[in-house]
Amino acid sequence: MAENDAALAQRLQRWADGRTTLKDVRGYSDEELYSIARMGYFYYYQGKLEEARTVFQGLYAVNPLDAYFARALAVVEMASGNPAGALAAYDVALKVAPQDPESFVGRAEVKLAQGDRAGAQDDLRKAARLIESEGPLQQKVKALLSSLGRR
Numbered sequence: 001m002a003e004n005d006a007a008l009a010q011r012l013q014r015w016a017d018g019r020t021t022l023k024d025v026r027g028y029s030d031e032e033l034y035s036i037a038r039m040g041y042f043y044y045y046q047g048k049l050e051e052a053r054t055v056f057q058g059l060y061a062v063n064p065l066d067a068y069f070a071r072a073l074a075v076v077e078m079a080s081g082n083p084a085g086a087l088a089a090y091d092v093a094l095k096v097a098p099q100d101p102e103s104f105v106g107r108a109e110v111k112l113a114q115g116d117r118a119g120a121q122d123d124l125r126k127a128a129r130l131i132e133s134e135g136p137l138q139q140k141v142k143a144l145l146s147s148l149g150r151r
Helices: 002-016 022-026 030-045 049-062 067-079 083-096 101-113 117-130 136-150
Strands: none
Touching: 022 049, 030 049, 030 067, 049 067, 067 083, 067 101, 083 101, 101 117, 101 136, 117 136
16 A cells, blocks of 8 residues: 555656646546547537536646647637637647647637638648648648638
């Protein structure tokens, strides 16, 4: 028992020092966290935005190294009418994963909704450079850039 307590104390100290995450301290698997994320999306699709926000804020707190949780929080914030919160969450996602085209596209959509066409174009161009294969995300980026170029 004392050995387990000592190991836990060591993990907690590493977390307190910013050298690990709560995911590691508690021993959560990615599968467990993504199961909880599915519950968050269930709430989101039911329009239970406060519950969804709580789930994704919690997941981000447990594993701040996974940009997916920050992106999901951004989607919930935008749906809740909080574009500033959405931008902040996308900024966090991009800090964690600076090569993630999905975060650039999401942030561009928020900027478009706020009337920041230049900022949206910049993010869409960054996303276009990062997308490696033809697919729905690339088509979306092309369509948005084309639309912005016509106005």
